[in-house]
Structures are given as structure tokens and as C-alpha cells.
Amino acid sequence: MRRYRLNGEVSCVSVSESSLSLLKALELIEQRTQKNPWNAQSLKECFSDTYKVIVLYAGKISEGFAVIYNTKVTTDLLTIGIDPEYQGRGLGRFLLRCALAEALYGGADECFLEVRVSNIRAQNLYRSLGFEQVGLRRGYYGADSSGPAEDAYTMRLASIRAALGDGGPRPEV
Numbered sequence: 001m002r003r004y005r006l007n008g009e010v011s012c013v014s015v016s017e018s019s020l021s022l023l024k025a026l027e028l029i030e031q032r033t034q035k036n037p038w039n040a041q042s043l044k045e046c047f048s049d050t051y052k053v054i055v056l057y058a059g060k061i062s063e064g065f066a067v068i069y070n071t072k073v074t075t076d077l078l079t080i081g082i083d084p085e086y087q088g089r090g091l092g093r094f095l096l097r098c099a100l101a102e103a104l105y106g107g108a109d110e111c112f113l114e115v116r117v118s119n120i121r122a123q124n125l126y127r128s129l130g131f132e133q134v135g136l137r138r139g140y141y142g143a144d145s146s147g148p149a150e151d152a153y154t155m156r157l158a159s160i161r162a163a164l165g166d167g168g169p170r171p172e173v
Helices: 020-033 042-046 090-103 121-129 160-166
Strands: 003-005 010-015 052-058 062-072 074-082 108-116 133-143 151-159
Touching: 010 090, 020 062, 020 074, 052 090, 062 090, 062 108, 074 090, 074 133, 090 121, 090 160, 108 121, 108 133, 121 151
Parallel strands: 074 108
Antiparallel strands: 003 010, 010 052, 052 062, 062 074, 108 151, 133 151
16 A cells, blocks of 8 residues: 655555445545446456555545556556545646556556546646547447437556656655
């Protein structure tokens, strides 16, 4: 378990084991932040060697999380979200930087992700760290009760190391 601290209250933790209470908290965040949320079983499957679950805490409260899939060469950002109650405070940027630091720690220096074409806020965050649009996936996000299928942009960060620079989050020793 590695911890990255933003300040005295806020930190990100790379979590290797799931508990029922953590799964419920992550599932709630997922439901509040995603149009096609993962369920608890899908989240539970992410607690394995090739996936990394990074949880953002304020004190003991989970306010957000990210899941990455590392292959030693590249990483895929599979999901990321900050509970809407805590958005607009820079926590998403910190969580993304922590996820990228974890990917780099695992040996990856390139990152891919998919983002909804309509999610301009997320696209701007990704671009601010150096991600570039490299593709379009038609109907990537399936239709659901809130609307029709939606396209996704594939985005790529060519160098995590360059994006984080010297100011990247460092794990506590």
C-alpha cells in the first residue's frame, strides 16, 4: 500500500485488498459519477495483480477513486471519479496524478483512456496533463435509461514521466 499526501487531510492510497465497506463506498461513488456505473462485483474484480485501485480519502472518508490496468509498458485508466459533493476542489487532478504515479511505479510510461465525447470537463483535465486525442470509438458507451449510446474519444499520454515532471506525487516512506 502506497500513500500520496496532498495535505494533512487529503491523500490517495493504492489499495490492494477490498472490504465490503470499501466496495460499497466505491460503488456509491461510481453510481454518482458515471452514466454506466460498474457494480460492486465488477469493482471487486479489480483487486488483482494487474489492476490498481487508488482511493482518495479526506480523513477516513472516500471521496473518489480510480482504477488502472498496467501491462508494464502501458496503462489504461479504466475509471476515475470524485463524488459530486467534493468536486471543484482540484481533487480530480490530484487523483489522476496519483493514478499516473502508480502506473509509473508499476513500470508503465504511456497511458490510454476513453472519455465521453460530451464530457468536456474531463477532456480538459486530461489535455492539461498532456493527453492527446488519438481516436474515436463509435457507440463505445452503450445506451441506457438516460439516453442513447455515446461515442468516446481515445486519448493517449505518451510519457507519464514527462507529464508528472519533478512535481509529481511521491509516495510516503
